[in-house]
Amino acid sequence: MVKTTIRAVGLTKAYGSGDARVLALDDVDVEFEPGFTAIMGPSGSGKSTLMHCVAGLDRPDAGRIWLGDTEFTGLKDDALTALRRDRIGFVFQAFNLLPTLTARENITLPFDLAGRRPDPAAVRSVVDVVRLGDRLDHRPSQLSGGQQQRVAVARALVTRPDVVFADEPTGALDSAASAELLGFLRGSVDELGQTVVMVTHDPAAAAYADRVLHLADGAIVTSSC
Numbered sequence: 001m002v003k004t005t006i007r008a009v010g011l012t013k014a015y016g017s018g019d020a021r022v023l024a025l026d027d028v029d030v031e032f033e034p035g036f037t038a039i040m041g042p043s044g045s046g047k048s049t050l051m052h053c054v055a056g057l058d059r060p061d062a063g064r065i066w067l068g069d070t071e072f073t074g075l076k077d078d079a080l081t082a083l084r085r086d087r088i089g090f091v092f093q094a095f096n097l098l099p100t101l102t103a104r105e106n107i108t109l110p111f112d113l114a115g116r117r118p119d120p121a122a123v124r125s126v127v128d129v130v131r132l133g134d135r136l137d138h139r140p141s142q143l144s145g146g147q148q149q150r151v152a153v154a155r156a157l158v159t160r161p162d163v164v165f166a167d168e169p170t171g172a173l174d175s176a177a178s179a180e181l182l183g184f185l186r187g188s189v190d191e192l193g194q195t196v197v198m199v200t201h202d203p204a205a206a207a208y209a210d211r212v213l214h215l216a217d218g219a220i221v222t223s224s225c
């Protein structure tokens with residue numbers, strides 16, 4: 001399976017103005033190839049800003065971004081939203097599950113949002129990968145934090161997106177649940193050929209990645225494999 005690369009050149013983004021101006025991204029060039037990449041760096045170094053820009057959740061002030069052959073720059077908001085929905089998966093620290101839906105309904109939500117029927121084989125395979133078989137009819141409040149995050153990972157994977165972005169996905173989990181979750185993300189790379197990009201503060205989490213990018217003051221300072 002050939003998975004798509006995300007490529008960005010000259011990404012620049014500032015917040016505020018005058019004395020309060022902060023350069024969150026300073027002319028960053030970066031490429032995310034198939035595999036598992038971790039983004040690390042001190043608080044305020046620009047990790048979230050970089051992830052939000054390359055995931056199409058936010059727009060840079062300058063620079064260009066491509067998902068495969070599709071360039072983000074110049075896409076209208078509707079087109080960017082459709083591209084995100086169809087080709088990118090997200091896992092956030094706070095799980096972001098809908099409380100009134102069951103685990104199964106949360107997992108199939110991306111299909112509902114796209115007006116498509118869920119693909120039963122795709123649902124079965126992600127449910128197997130994250131081992132949720134006996135919990136599918138539970139609502140989030142009836143699941144542990146680790147189980148809720150497994151639902152969030154299944155939802156991110158179910159459409160087989162080109163890239164899954166995970167922002168501190170283990171931030172709210174204990175160490176056993178974190179290890180399990182990182183194992184699932186690793187498994188999605190090894191078994192499904194998924195591209196995963198994860199922001200983390202935790203070196204133990206970054207150790208699951210193939211490549212670690214270190215940010216400081218809005219720039220990539222090192223990239224290690």
Ligand SMILES: Nc1ncnc2c1ncn2[C@@H]1O[C@H](COP(=O)(O)OP(=O)(O)OP(=O)(O)O)[C@@H](O)[C@H]1O
Pocket residue numbers: 015016022023024041042043044045046047048049050
């Ligand atoms: N909406 C905003 N308004 C003003 N400044 C912002 C905004 N978002 C981010 N910043 C600033 O931009 C810089 C980069 O922030 P960013 O959230 O990308 O860093 P981070 O590395 O993800 O930090 P953390 O690890 O604490 O989440 C910081 O100085 C931050 O204060």
